[in-house]
Amino acid sequence: MTADGTTRLSVDGKHPGGSHLHTALALAAAGVPVLPLRAGKVPFGNCRTCKDNACGGRPHMKAAGPCQCPAPCHAWAAACTDPHVITSPAWAAVWREAVGLAYHPGGAGLTVVDLDNAAAITWAREALPATRIVPTTRGEHWLYLGAMPSANAVRPGVDVKSLTQYARWLGPGTGRMAVLPAAVRALVMKEDTTPARRGVASSLPTRTPWSREVATGCRHTGAYVRTGLERGLALVRSRTESGAGSQAFGVARFLAAQHTACPGPCGLAAIGEEIVTAAVLVGVPEAYARRAVTNGLEAAVERAA
Ligand SMILES: [Zn+2]
Ligand SMILES: [Zn+2]
Ligand SMILES: [Zn+2]
Known part of the structure; x- marks a missing residue:
């Protein structure tokens, strides 16, 4: 970490958001894009300029927008690894109210299989290769090396969080991270073929995959x-x-x-x-x-x- 970053950190460490900011900077330094979470464990709402995507959105969203907003707007798309942005005045105000920390798994080249309950964990133990596990409030996050499109509710109590999604940071977990298995990719591929879900909340550019x-x-x-x-x-x-x-x-x-x-x-x-x-x-x-x-x-x- 730069001397500059250390100084900002010690200053910010005095307020409640300080510990999240501290962790955020460490993660960012390791190449993990981070963003603060507000009460309810969700991203902060867009600022007035970005409200309803009036700004056009950020350049890496579905519509390559011109948004240059200094605040952490646009949910997952705000996640970043730049310590100057993370410690900027616009973000500092938000860290002060932050109650949690999230990251963009896809941006870090990771996929999180979010298992919400005991039944989902039982299923994962049978169906998926062992990997790094992070305990959550009611379940577990299974982390794999490799990014892929995200999808919610691919099975009862199971979400796949990777590209264009955020996941709560709940610590590094334990265990050796395995390479993203076909079994996890297949969960979302299956999802993709369900017509009702087509085009819903996807931030990917429209495309026809090679076949x-x-x-x-x-x-x-x-x-x-x-x-x-x-x-x-x-x-x-x-x-x-x-x-x-x-x-x-x-x-x-x-x-x-x-x-x-x-x-x-x-x-x-x-x-x-x-x-x-x-x-x-x-x-x-x-x-x-x-x-x-x-x-x-x-x-x-x-x-x-
Ligand atoms: Zn904004
Ligand atoms: Zn914006
Ligand atoms: Zn050819």
Whole structure:
């Protein structure tokens, strides 16, 4: 921590929000985006300027907005790792009223399986691999390495909190963190196919994921393309601090280069959209992400020509 951060910390330590701020700065230094919670354990409401998203929202939300608000507005989207923002005057006022601390699991490259009750915990012990566990008021948070879309109530008493969601910080927990298993991803995939939930509260840019149907002229197997794409997306998602834009460019170029010998089409547009989404979710403004990916796709074609 900088000398500057230490000074601010000791000053803020004198008021009730001090301990949350102290923890928040430690988490931020470890790359975990944090935000304060008010009474009711929910994010603070938007300020007058940001009320009803009149500001357009933050750049990494669904609609890439121009919001430059210094206050922690827009719930999960306010979560950040910048100690200067976290200790700024606008946030200091909020820390004073904070009763809890939250983080953006997806932004830290994590997924939290939130188990609300004993029955949910029993299910998880049978269905999911052992990992780091954080006790909660009535249940447990199971933490996995890897980010994914979030969904509530994927099973009775089970929420998946990762991208575009916040989770309460209740301590580091115990146990070794396992890699996000397919069993957890499947909980949300199933959810996605339920038409009634489509488009509800999703902050992801609209996209059609890559599938064999859009790649009728590709000489690779679907599994090959999908595996390469997932690896590339993981690289982009891991850039929670900086460099996600150039990583998106590199991944787009690398993946497109695999198809220069295919008759085509290979569904490169869909692959590009998935990379854009991953970059946007780690804070790259959508227009910038789109440009980086387009340039990457074109660079591969130019090199092959
Ligand atoms: Zn605001
Ligand atoms: Zn705003
Ligand atoms: Zn191909």
